[in-house]
Amino acid sequence: MSMNEEKKEFRPLIVAFCCNWCSYAGADLAGSSRLSYPADVKIIRVPCSGRVNPMFILRAFERGADGVIICGCHPGDCHYSTGNYYARRRMALLFSMLEYMGIENGRTRVEWCSAAEGAKFSKTMNEFCEKVKSLGENVRLGDLRCKN
Amino acid sequence: MQKIGVFVCHCGTNIAATVDVKKVVELVRYEPGVVFADDYMYMCSEAGQEKIIEAIKEYGLTGLVICSCSPRMHEKTFRACAEKAGLNPYMVEVANIREQCSWIHKDKEEATKKAVILARAAIAKVNLNTPLQEGESPVTKRALVIGGGIAGIQTALDIADAGYEVDIVEKEPSIGGRMSQFDKTFPTLDCASCILTPKMVEVNQHPNITLYTYSEVEKVSGYVGNFDVDIRKKARSVDFGKCTGCGECQTKGPLGKIGNIPSEFDRGLKNRPAIYMPFAQAVPAVPVIDRENCTYFKTGKCGVCAKICPSKAVDYEQQDEIVTVKYGAIVVATGFDIINLDKYGEYAYNECPDVITSIELERLMNAAGPTGGHLERMSDHKAPKEIVFIQCVGSRCDDDKGKPYCSKVCCMYTAKHAMLIKDHWPDTNITVFYIDVRTPGKNFDEFYRRAVEQYHVNYIKGQVGKVKPQPDGSIIVQAADLLDGKQINKKCDMVVLAAAIEPNPGVRKIATMLTASIDNNNFLTEAHAKLRPVESPTAGIFLSGMAQGPKDIPETVSQAGAAAVKVVGLLAKDKLKTNPCTAQCDTLLCNGCSTCANVCPYGAITYEDVQVNDHGLRETRRVAQVNVALCQGCGACTSACPSGAMDLQGFSNRQITTEVDAICR
């Protein structure tokens, strides 16, 4: 027991892509409402969830991220009308592929979060962190070696 | 190599209390590209900006990273500051260490560590920033107001008075909205139509205002300053040019003046004929034929109204017409309705005709209403002697039946109703069951106290549990007096429910067309809850009235004026600066596959055959071209492009990749 306690707690590295109009503003609202979530989450601002290229997600995993979450406006509310619809299809396919390759599906997530949903943003990040934490370090994505 | 200056803001203690600002400065000082790093109490202040300007000049900075509050707050400020010092404003990046760091973390070490990482990501990004130039787009000097209630009317009048053309689209046959249904208005008890009708007439006569009644917005495209809107003018079946508004058609139809269709305006308390004006003061004073209920349209027989019309204005052949108009700005003033009470069985609204909503009461007390202003029970047409008002019916509910918010106006209109009833019929007893009485506002609490002190209205704290209609026609209201600690079974003969208000259900569709964001309760979201309350986050879209949130008439009128000023401020400009963060195509990489054009929401991508010199290979290629005036910078094309030819300025693939790398370092 004491051994375990001394062992350093695993802190996941989580990259969050947030669209400028809804979810980044939602994150701001979470901030101004002092609704905390773990410091493990680092947000990258993008204009729209449709801007999130699958390359970015894989890049994050390549560089050691343990989880990647994409947040956008709710369907129907995209600032650019349709960006989140395309993002939704892209991510559905990409996540399904990662799962197919044996990657834990809890490491990827898409959440729609409006500018008014600071509480939801915070809750989502807490949940996602907890989930990724329970999955542990991202060994598989880092270790799907091409040379044995 | 960039020469980057990093400025870390304390924001008083907002940041400094949780982030070791000095440590952040020390740790980012040696990041690639950084030549200067410093901290200051308030970076956004005059003095803070002065510090930045000095550093730019002294160190010849080519890029800035400001570690402060959200870029949504002060990115503009710092960009302007950079520009003052001769630096391209787009060489500035903001690391959000307040909303995303100091405000949500408690552990100082952890927050400091995160602040450093966020700063590093911003520094890495600035290293790849390039100077961008804003473009210009023209402004169509005409505004559209969606909704012709008091909010839309006031907004339109204010814009029109400022000298700009404005169109109102109203889906009902007449403008006037909810306010035209009211009897009197609080807190001064003016008659609603006495103060509204002149405004309606003014709208109709104003040379700068065009009215589209019985019309709906069908399609919206374009962007701030340059919207293209399709308006469907539903067939009125009455020729506008010929109709004199004499009203003959409404009086001599198959059922005479009575009609057999529940009047929407009178909330179904009265009937109307199929050809009708919603109310006598309707603007325009031109009736419409409700084709769904018209005998002629249903059976092909009748045609009485056409025969009796003295000016031969009835036209059964009229078709819907779609007009496309260009606008520079759009105001949403779609107003409200009250919630459906089907889920509240305990209040017996659907069961008993003498349980009514407050809007129905307005009609029952209105001299032009179904009873000619005589308050009577709908069941037996007797005057009620004991009336119970129930507050918060569906408001402040955290269940799946009602709305979580306070509807704001019910406390005041209930006091108004109570006093008006007591004024006219002093022997009526009135009991109000309330949870809280909320009367903030000028002369508001005095107004409510008057109901208690002068009119002896009986206010009881305690929500009603059940409304039980009795076989003898009376109603028993079961409630508890929480302050006196007793349960009450109050016998009465009329119950008035203060049903929660909700945004007009049609607003969702309109918001989607406008790409204006909307909250969980279908109220339109403001660009900033405090500082930009009449603007939508979507540029060129403005908010007026209840569509934005519950409010009373004085507030609605103030907000309508504020929205008008914002619109005028936009229309007064000849050109708008356009966002330079637009997509760009690398013609050497482009395959010409059209994938990007398929996902572009603005039709900003076209294809052209161009001559290229690809490392010595000269050929003609079909490549994508971006119209920067149309491109809004969403970047959908960049993620659709398989070859990476499409990129977004300001959020380029390399910039985002490098941010990812910096965070995952």
Place this chain on the structure above:
Amino acid sequence: MQELINRLKELIADGTVVRAIGWKKGDMPYNPEPAYFEKPEDFDDFVYDGFCGANLSKMMIEASKLEGKTAVCLKPCDTYSFNQLIREHRVVRENAYIIGVACRGKLDIEKARKEGIKGIKSVTGIDIEGDGEVVFDTIYGEKKMAYSDLMLDRCHVCKGKDHVIFDEVIGESKDTDDADRFEEVRKIEKMTPEERFAFFKSELSKCIRCNACRNVCPACSCRKCVFDGTKFDSQQKANVDSFEEKMFHIIRAFHVAGRCTDCGECSRVCPEGIPLHLFNRKFIKDIDDFYGEFQAGKDPEAQSPLTDFTFDDLEPKDAVGRGE
């Protein structure tokens, strides 16, 4: 085959086309190569038999830029790729004269090797018209195999014997579809995550980044691949870490998702025998499941599922964990 040669010569002779794209004999009887044919004597080496599996549609990208029309021999499945290339404006329809060539399934020499057939001197029974066994004359004597046992896996899940675009068809094709296209994908989906991971790890470990899959793929037609460009700092270089092959294959499959016709060339050419089609086919299956059945290249007018949407599309969270 002779009818095909005669027709091609005729088309060149009467000026309909300037050249033809077909197959010529390779160094071994089982590896013919794609080639251009212009002069009558070029056709001496022309071959079209069961081993001519290569999808020639991609060659039309470059051929489209040449002066005059080019005749191109396309098998039924290749015509889907050609349609897709038309949709993407990568080939010029007017510059191609499409000869739909007959097909009764294409052969996989690896299948013979697995049966222990080595030292092959010549092969018979692989003609397009025939229907007998395949006979290998090897230095160890004569070996026989049923034609269907020697077929590429992809031919067992053939899209059909009809050409979806052509100017003329020569010969009669046969249906070879006798297996479930998504069987392999389903098998993997049913594995535990650990098993799936182990499977792909062992397969991708073989990748040598030779780019054969990319070069042969008719959908991978970018002038410059993102993995060769500088836009994502992802240009081909010594791998920083082991992740890059995996990233390459996921992204490659993703970039062709909704555009891949499932021609199977990637797996056919992979020198390491990695079943690369399993990535593409997974995307095809998901697209079918999520957004309705879609066959790229069937209709050049159809919108690709990734550039399309509906309001009620499946949420990404519901796209995963479906097997749980």
Place this chain on the structure above:
Amino acid sequence: MTELEKNIEIIKEISGSDPYKCMRCGKCTASCPAYSEMDIKPHQFASYIIRGDLEELIDSKAAWKCLSCFACIERCPRDVQPGKLVDATRQIVARQRGGDYLQPEEVPELLAEDLPQQLLVSAFRRYRR
């Protein structure tokens, strides 16, 4: 955590309701058919639990006079559902007392399918006292 705090947590857990959401509207009390018998009124349950006056709740008549009619649960606009708090209080008492009055195997025979389960369990607790 004190015993008291623990019990309050247990009440929240059993009832699944959050007493802090109560806005003191009194709709539960207005609806209560056992009003006159209840020494602590339904709307007061939330405040008793917030204050930590658990002893008083346990010793109250109200905890056992509640008919489990569900009117308050049905009508509560804040999803506090005082009836569930009452039932959770009973359960605390039952747990404190320990011992089984009914063997689990006996239960199915006593079940009537059209009765809500919670009503049934509440009734068991109520009438065996």
